[in-house]
Amino acid sequence: MPAMPVDAFPIILAILAVALTASAMELRSSLQAPACPRCVHCRHAAMERRNQEERDRRALAKRLWGVDDVDDDDRGRRP
Numbered sequence: 001m002p003a004m005p006v007d008a009f010p011i012i013l014a015i016l017a018v019a020l021t022a023s024a025m026e027l028r029s030s031l032q033a034p035a036c037p038r039c040v041h042c043r044h045a046a047m048e049r050r051n052q053e054e055r056d057r058r059a060l061a062k063r064l065w066g067v068d069d070v071d072d073d074d075r076g077r078r079p
């Protein structure tokens with residue numbers, strides 16, 4: 001079966017937009033309201049979560065469009 005029919009593309013874009021919006025909101029909330037504001041552990045957890053989301057987002061964009069929207073890639077560059 002076809003991997004990605006043209007008809008499905010707008011739907012995929014819509015889903016992607018929703019996912020980006022959701023992750024952006026989550027990112028903002030995690031930045032604004034860590035579980036305890038002065039706790040290093042919670043700040044670290046929020047940072048890790050943010051990094052993970054960033055990686056997921058980049059991986060998704062790469063898979064969908066074959067582009068990398070950020071210059072450097074922390075998984076290593078090609079020689």
Ligand SMILES: [Zn+2]
Pocket residue numbers: 035036039040041042043
């Ligand atoms: Zn804490």
